[in-house]
Amino acid sequence: MDWRLKRNCSMAPRQLLAFYLSLCILSLGIATMFWFQGARMIMTFAWIELFAVGLALWVVARHATDSESIVLRNDRLTVEVANGQQVERVEFQPAWVRVEPAHGDQSLIELSGQGRRIAVGRFVRPELRSQLAQELRHALRRWQQGAARPSPV
Template identity: 35%
Template sequence: MTRDVAENRRVWLLKRNCALSPRQSLISMGLLAALTLAIAMPFAIAGAWAVFACAIGEIAAMCGCFLRYARHAVDYDCVALTEQRLEVVQCDGAQLRRYDWNPLWVAVDLDAAHARDPTIRIRHGSETALVGRHVTLARRRHVAEELNAALAASAGDFGDTDFAPSVRQRQPEPLAAHR
């Protein structure tokens, strides 16, 4: 979590830990393709063109896998909390989804529908955002607890009025049930 003191803004960035940069991915793909062609060429020269055709098919499949990896390598979820709003931004490939909600009416828990690997479920009325699929379960639990604590602290500024229910009342189940 990062905190912008000037705006009193808290930000949770949930993204993959990419082991290879796009340039490194391209270089490694090129080296693998060159190795495959280096092995297939002697067979093609000897007259076994089927081996060369299979090598070309392997390179095409490898290119498809690398393109899929590159498309989703920079996917992320970002949750930002200020006094007036909770903003959730999700980047998935070429899609960008943005939710902008009143933090007083947001509920946060771990999605029980996926008991083995639950994501963080953020609800506001009938809208739901499932975040955290790019990070480990331990990190998801930690972020959900931090986010609930931050929402409770921001809701506490309004006291026990009827128009601002506490986060604990809005949370359907405790996070400890998923451990």
């Protein structure tokens, strides 16, 4: 069983780059026209503006591919949380995993067991997190009953 949870992004990092480059061309083109008209300060402000917008878009693009992956296979429950350049990976034995909200019904879902814990559900609407927790509990129960285990070949 797999759960793949991703950030809802309207633009991929490449699309953000294309948007930014078109913005640079337009803004510097207008600033260049003012430069030749004698308004030299416009170019300085255009560069400052483009630097600020570029920095903001860079921050957005770094987190555009954030995701959470929960995989229940064989005798392992593997959880990976990617946040920017950091990837946190935790493996559990399914029989020892507890699934519970971290602080309340609509808070993140905390998976814990064997001295490890990890929170998931950042990319699920708060009102749907309890449904995700129920799905995880159900899958773990099925695994414990042997229904989710593959037959030996």
